[in-house]
Amino acid sequence: MSRPAPILITGASQRIGLYCAERLLDEGQPVIISYRTERDSVKHLRERGATALAADFSSEAGILAFIEALKGCTDSLRAIVHNASDWLTETPGHEADAFQRMFSVHMLAPYLINLHCEELLRRSSPADIIHLSDDVARRGSEKRVAYCASKAGLDNLTLSFAARFAPDIKVNGIAPALVMFNAEDDDAYRKKTLAKSALGIEPGPQVVYQGLRYLLDNSYVTGTTLTLNGGRHLK
Numbered sequence: 001m002s003r004p005a006p007i008l009i010t011g012a013s014q015r016i017g018l019y020c021a022e023r024l025l026d027e028g029q030p031v032i033i034s035y036r037t038e039r040d041s042v043k044h045l046r047e048r049g050a051t052a053l054a055a056d057f058s059s060e061a062g063i064l065a066f067i068e069a070l071k072g073c074t075d076s077l078r079a080i081v082h083n084a085s086d087w088l089t090e091t092p093g094h095e096a097d098a099f100q101r102m103f104s105v106h107m108l109a110p111y112l113i114n115l116h117c118e119e120l121l122r123r124s125s126p127a128d129i130i131h132l133s134d135d136v137a138r139r140g141s142e143k144r145v146a147y148c149a150s151k152a153g154l155d156n157l158t159l160s161f162a163a164r165f166a167p168d169i170k171v172n173g174i175a176p177a178l179v180m181f182n183a184e185d186d187d188a189y190r191k192k193t194l195a196k197s198a199l200g201i202e203p204g205p206q207v208v209y210q211g212l213r214y215l216l217d218n219s220y221v222t223g224t225t226l227t228l229n230g231g232r233h234l235k
């Protein structure tokens with residue numbers, strides 16, 4: 001039996017992307033990851049048989065260089081998971097740079113990778129694209145205007161690519177609210193953030209993998225963005 005086509009997860013050197021890559025490898029699914037920072041986790045994924053490609057999506061040139069490297073290591077793809085993300089706040093005097101970075105990582109990279117890798121996906125059946133968005137796109141963010149706008153744009157890419165690539169490639173999104181804190185998050189921030197949802201928990205990355213598994217396994221879902229927000233919209 002031929003080896004299954006690989007699943008690409010971008011930004012998988014840590015946290016949610018790393019967790020999902022590990023779970024897919026546990027199931028015998030070939031995995032390709034992109035990473036920006038060399039970490040022990042990347043070495044570990046290589047040791048488990050994953051292909052790890054360095055990539056910086058903050059520029060068109062960086063995105064196109066990644067696409068070329070990707071095409072050099074596979075002739076098909078089972079799925080693309082656009083997970084890479086920069087959670088920037090705009091610092092005074094650097095607003096335009098932050099906006100351009102957010103646009104590039106969250107919109108230009110998925111856009112160009114989807115367009116350039118369509119044929120790789122069409123060599124697999126079924127085939128999926130999954131965009132990692134953010135529940136905050138639903139209502140806006142006064143603290144992260146550029147980040148939020150770029151995630152809202154990503155949600156719109158889900159709709160457009162779902163229409164363009166149907167019926168051979170399903171295109172969906174996952175829009176979490178809090179999944180996992182960062183180490184530097186202090187107790188006051190953690191308490192305030194947990195209180196924003198009806199369920200009031202930090203669920204961990206497994207809830208994103210459950211959403212990923214659902215979208216990969218379901219033949220009748222496209223153009224949909226799954227909400228994983230603990231009922232934040234109820235508060």
Ligand SMILES: NC(=O)C1=CN([C@@H]2O[C@H](COP(=O)(O)OP(=O)(O)OC[C@H]3O[C@@H](n4cnc5c(N)ncnc54)[C@H](OP(=O)(O)O)[C@@H]3O)[C@@H](O)[C@H]2O)C=CC1
Binds near residue numbers: 037058
């Ligand atoms: N964590 C959470 O609670 C939530 C997460 N999300 C979304 O889920 C996804 C995963 O979240 P999380 O695991 O916390 O993400 P991280 O903040 O850990 O970022 C994931 C990876 O993105 C990579 N990355 C950042 N900037 C660039 C760039 N310019 N080019 C290429 N890669 C880049 C980083 O690579 P490296 O480390 O190798 O430099 C990083 O490891 C993201 O899309 C996020 O927006 C949404 C809501 C809540």
Ligand SMILES: Nc1nc2c(c(=O)[nH]1)N=C([C@H](O)[C@@H](O)CO)CN2
Binds near residue numbers: 084085181
């Ligand atoms: N790229 C990232 N995006 C987001 C992160 C993160 O750590 N990296 N974290 C969040 C928060 O958990 C937020 O949902 C609650 O404070 C959002 N996006």
